[in-house]
Amino acid sequence: MISYGHHHFPGKLFVVEGTDGSGKSTQLSLLHQWLKAEGYPVIFSEWNSSSLVRETTRRAKKRHLFTPATFSLLHATDFADRTERDIIPPLKAGAIVLADRYIYTAFARDVARGCDRAWVREVYRFAVKPDVAFFFRAPLKVAVNRIMSGRPAFKYYEAGLDMGWADDVEESFEVFQGKILEEYDQMVDEFGLTLLDATRSIETQQREMRRIISAQLKKRRAKAD
Amino acid sequence: MVEGTDGVGRSTHIALLRSWLESRGHAVLDTGMTRSVLAGRGIKEAKTGHTLGRLTLQLYYATDFVDRFENEMLPALRAGFIVLTDRYIYSAIARAEVRGIDPTWIRSIYGLALVPDAVFYLRIPSARELVARLLDSGRRFDFWESGGDLHLGEDFYDSFIEYQTRLLNVFDRMADEYGFHVLDASRSINRVAANLRRAVAQVIDKESDPAAPTGSRRVLAPKG
Numbered sequence: 001m002i003s004y005g006h007h008h009f010p011g012k013l014f015v016v017e018g019t020d021g022s023g024k025s026t027q028l029s030l031l032h033q034w035l036k037a038e039g040y041p042v043i044f045s046e047w048n049s050s051s052l053v054r055e056t057t058r059r060a061k062k063r064h065l066f067t068p069a070t071f072s073l074l075h076a077t078d079f080a081d082r083t084e085r086d087i088i089p090p091l092k093a094g095a096i097v098l099a100d101r102y103i104y105t106a107f108a109r110d111v112a113r114g115c116d117r118a119w120v121r122e123v124y125r126f127a128v129k130p131d132v133a134f135f136f137r138a139p140l141k142v143a144v145n146r147i148m149s150g151r152p153a154f155k156y157y158e159a160g161l162d163m164g165w166a167d168d169v170e171e172s173f174e175v176f177q178g179k180i181l182e183e184y185d186q187m188v189d190e191f192g193l194t195l196l197d198a199t200r201s202i203e204t205q206q207r208e209m210r211r212i213i214s215a216q217l218k219k220r221r222a223k224a225d
Numbered sequence: 226m227v228e229g230t231d232g233v234g235r236s237t238h239i240a241l242l243r244s245w246l247e248s249r250g251h252a253v254l255d256t257g258m259t260r261s262v263l264a265g266r267g268i269k270e271a272k273t274g275h276t277l278g279r280l281t282l283q284l285y286y287a288t289d290f291v292d293r294f295e296n297e298m299l300p301a302l303r304a305g306f307i308v309l310t311d312r313y314i315y316s317a318i319a320r321a322e323v324r325g326i327d328p329t330w331i332r333s334i335y336g337l338a339l340v341p342d343a344v345f346y347l348r349i350p351s352a353r354e355l356v357a358r359l360l361d362s363g364r365r366f367d368f369w370e371s372g373g374d375l376h377l378g379e380d381f382y383d384s385f386i387e388y389q390t391r392l393l394n395v396f397d398r399m400a401d402e403y404g405f406h407v408l409d410a411s412r413s414i415n416r417v418a419a420n421l422r423r424a425v426a427q428v429i430d431k432e433s434d435p436a437a438p439t440g441s442r443r444v445l446a447p448k449g
Contacts, residue, residue: 053281
């Protein structure tokens, strides 16, 4: 098993992270279009997308079967399947792989839910280290407002209702997002995340993202020549 | 905990042990690998397709284990039950090692498991004997029991022999590493069952003796 940081592939892995309402998915989507227009082979890998695990996750969420540890492990199982199937093979083939959310989501969320910090990092040790991991940072109030204005109801685990932080769904969700943001902030240094201010205009953020990505891709082309 | 490779007779002996323990007045919980409410069905379905990657399979087993551990084993132990498990983390660790998975990593994942009061390893010395038992019981060569995902041979038979041999080697190593009570499972059922009962009795009777020193391991002793 190759560990985080020790994989060497011809392809590039770029991921976006951030709380809900940070605008990261929009940014990634724009990046995706741009890369395709530039002629690169691009694969998009989505969080929670393993078909082998999907049914189990769905059932567990519906029937409230999770504890923090099993929640963490089942999502890690899903992620392992994605890694083995959708991430490593295209990287080996020299493609660009884009991921909306990555292991840092798991770290932030699972630790916020009470899992041991070292343990959860150890579980994900098999993950490929991204070439760039963008952290779209929006202050808590901004992110929560964006979410509240768009989405109707929060689901049980999404709002952290099993943790007993608050009885009110929205309050519980805010507490949860707050804890997640704290974890993210700590991880910027720990994992060398590329911090982007998510309160700026969409165009400004996208320009900065493309600048950073271009620099990365130039490096690759230079090596290939 | 009763450990051992496929076909050694674990479920037979657990059933016998269970009856015997209950006749002695103990409450017993028995639980086994891939039987969790959370992940049991998913694992079975995923295994049917034969497309599970090595890492994914390990993590799925781990999820199944933690679910049973938190929801079944711990509550039972607290309530004073004796927990008999058909396989514990050692089978999962062995399967992972044989697949070339980092041994430190797999042990870390199971770091939250309790150290068992006793692990009884039903040992069969060779893969060929396992085959004999498989044929005796009328079971067929299963893809996963033959290590099908590892492509170790031209057919399931060759693959089975190679895979189970490797597993046996790993188990022997772990028997030392973890201090298993090793039982010769090639003897008759009655002989093995008697040996098991004697070994279990020693563990249980020691636990209920207030004068016995308690170890520094995290062990929840079932009340005798």
